[in-house]
Amino acid sequence: MKQIxxxxxxxxxxxxRLKQKKFRDETGNYYIEGLRLIGEALRTDTHLESILFCSxxxxxxxxxxxxxIAEEKxxxxxxxxxxxxxxxxxxxxxxxxxxxxxxKWIDLDEVISPKGLWIVLDKIQDPGNLGTIMxxxxxAGGKGLILVGNxxxxxxxxxxxxxxxxxxxxxxxxxTESKLIDWKKTTTVPFIGTVCETxxxxxxxxxxxxxxxxxxxxxxxxxxxxxxICDELITxxxxxxxxxxxxxxxxxxxxxxxxxKRNRK
Amino acid sequence: MKQIxxxxxxxxxxxxRLKQKKFRDETGNYYIEGLRLIGEALRTDTHLESILFCSxxxxxxxxxxxxxIAEEKxxxxxxxxxxxxxxxxxxxxxxxxxxxxxxKWIDLDEVISPKGLWIVLDKIQDPGNLGTIMxxxxxAGGKGLILVGNxxxxxxxxxxxxxxxxxxxxxxxxxTESKLIDWKKTTTVPFIGTVCETxxxxxxxxxxxxxxxxxxxxxxxxxxxxxxICDELITxxxxxxxxxxxxxxxxxxxxxxxxxKRNRK
Numbered sequence: 001m002k003q004i005x006x007x008x009x010x011x012x013x014x015x016x017r018l019k020q021k022k023f024r025d026e027t028g029n030y031y032i033e034g035l036r037l038i039g040e041a042l043r044t045d046t047h048l049e050s051i052l053f054c055s056x057x058x059x060x061x062x063x064x065x066x067x068x069i070a071e072e073k074x075x076x077x078x079x080x081x082x083x084x085x086x087x088x089x090x091x092x093x094x095x096x097x098x099x100x101x102x103x104k105w106i107d108l109d110e111v112i113s114p115k116g117l118w119i120v121l122d123k124i125q126d127p128g129n130l131g132t133i134m135x136x137x138x139x140a141g142g143k144g145l146i147l148v149g150n151x152x153x154x155x156x157x158x159x160x161x162x163x164x165x166x167x168x169x170x171x172x173x174x175x176t177e178s179k180l181i182d183w184k185k186t187t188t189v190p191f192i193g194t195v196c197e198t199x200x201x202x203x204x205x206x207x208x209x210x211x212x213x214x215x216x217x218x219x220x221x222x223x224x225x226x227x228x229i230c231d232e233l234i235t236x237x238x239x240x241x242x243x244x245x246x247x248x249x250x251x252x253x254x255x256x257x258x259x260x261k262r263n264r265k
Numbered sequence: 266m267k268q269i270x271x272x273x274x275x276x277x278x279x280x281x282r283l284k285q286k287k288f289r290d291e292t293g294n295y296y297i298e299g300l301r302l303i304g305e306a307l308r309t310d311t312h313l314e315s316i317l318f319c320s321x322x323x324x325x326x327x328x329x330x331x332x333x334i335a336e337e338k339x340x341x342x343x344x345x346x347x348x349x350x351x352x353x354x355x356x357x358x359x360x361x362x363x364x365x366x367x368x369k370w371i372d373l374d375e376v377i378s379p380k381g382l383w384i385v386l387d388k389i390q391d392p393g394n395l396g397t398i399m400x401x402x403x404x405a406g407g408k409g410l411i412l413v414g415n416x417x418x419x420x421x422x423x424x425x426x427x428x429x430x431x432x433x434x435x436x437x438x439x440x441t442e443s444k445l446i447d448w449k450k451t452t453t454v455p456f457i458g459t460v461c462e463t464x465x466x467x468x469x470x471x472x473x474x475x476x477x478x479x480x481x482x483x484x485x486x487x488x489x490x491x492x493x494i495c496d497e498l499i500t501x502x503x504x505x506x507x508x509x510x511x512x513x514x515x516x517x518x519x520x521x522x523x524x525x526k527r528n529r530k
Contacts, residue, residue: 043506132514139501139503140504141505169506236404237524239404240407241308241309241403241430241434242430244429245400245517246397246517248513249397249400249517252511252517
């Protein structure tokens with residue numbers, strides 16, 4: 001076990017830099033905080049570079065147990081002072097347990113014939129929505145996530161937190177519009193697009209066993225180029241005066257309809 | 266039309282103070298920003314005290330039209346400088362249109378026999394979730410919202426924004442646990458509680474025409490005292506490794522199941 005006592009230690013500075021996408025991209029690292037998330041990362045054998053704890057803050061048995069498990073797994077354990085922990089913590093009332101994880105992306109080419117339920121998010125902007133959708137995807141028995149174009153980062157601290165650990169168990173891929181369009185020529189799995197315009201109700205559609213659900217961005221929905229490669233378009237009929245739903249809510253409504261239809265088979 | 270050119274003008278200072286719940290409670294005012302939201306407030310005859318605009322920022326015809334409509338309705342119009350607008354704006358890249366609204370709460374006693382679909386949120390903590398649930402409630406044809414106990418504020422700027430205007434058309438009530446328990450003795454409308462534990466699947470349940478759906482807080486779910494007054498408990502069956510869904514997503518899944526079942530009747 002290592003101890004760090006200076007806030008200006010290079011490793012600690014780098015942890016603070018993980019809030020920046022540029023630095024996450026350069027290093028392939030990301031920041032994880034909190035008992036539940038780190039417990040879930042350890043349970044799923046997620047690749048962690050280090051675990052940081054502060055003994056003045058970490059009072060939970062679960063947390064102390066997590067450190068033991070991490071040590072047995074050969075993960076570097078670093079003890080820091082409360083001042084240091086507070087310098088990188090993103091929580092009000094931090095629990096004194098954090099980690100540096102190694103990002104894990106799969107390439108679109110590796111997903112030649114996806115099995116089960118996948119979701120494509122086309123230019124999603126909000127990391128909270130992204131994490132929340134991963135959480136719902138996991139709850140609905142989904143397998144993986146494909147981010148298209150200029151999307152927000154799956155390893156943004158807010159996405160990590162709001163995924164409540166679903167991030168660790170799902171396959172995550174990022175790609176471009178043109179690669180996705182090329183990929184469509186090689187894969188037989190159906191592309192089901194979700195749109196606000198008139199289309200088949202998500203309730204009426206018979207979802208295939210293997211499928212990819214497409215959702216667009218918060219502001220603009222699915223791009224035309226993406227709609228063009230969808231095999232089917234579905235929509236969520238609505239009342240009231242709002243003209244759309246929050247993206248994570250819309251995704252969850254469709255995902256749980258699919259989950260229910262599968263389970264009834 | 267009035268003009269204000271000083272950031273330290275008392276009215277402008279008070280607009281900035283509307284970020285604080287204490288000040289919102291004291292004045293009964295709240296802050297609204299953006300073209301779509303203010304368009305929706307005007308369309309629904311929401312009580313606005315004033316509209317503030319900055320001619321250097323407000324370039325949209327829709328926005329200029331909104332000011333005309335507001336003037337015809339007798340709402341005070343205040344022109345401010347860009348510096349002033351930026352001093353209270355909560356947006357990156359503000360559109361130059363904001364308003365001060367008057368909060369509208371109904372009393373629980375006024376809701377003696379609620380018609381249609383209502384939702385009770387028991388100690389909800391996150392204003393983003395609250396706004397998002399109002400948006401989904403509206404989309405699912407719901408009528409009103411009852412906040413119980415130490416909930417976040419429906420007029421928090423984040424709740425207002427994420428409601429995308431649903432806030433203006435729904436009846437909103439806040440009450441205490443004990444008042445709600447007393448109220449249960451006088452009303453015949455069924456209370457349907459949503460829980461994580463074993464209960465009837467939300468898919469199997471036959472929802473009555475008039476009903477109140479109960480959702481608990483993000484961290485703790487429904488309180489025991491509230492579960493005790495529910496006529497029925499439902500749950501969302503899940504797979505994967507996550508143990509719950511985001512509150513707004515869970516609410517949306519149930520609300521849209523209810524909406525679909527009603528429309529099929």
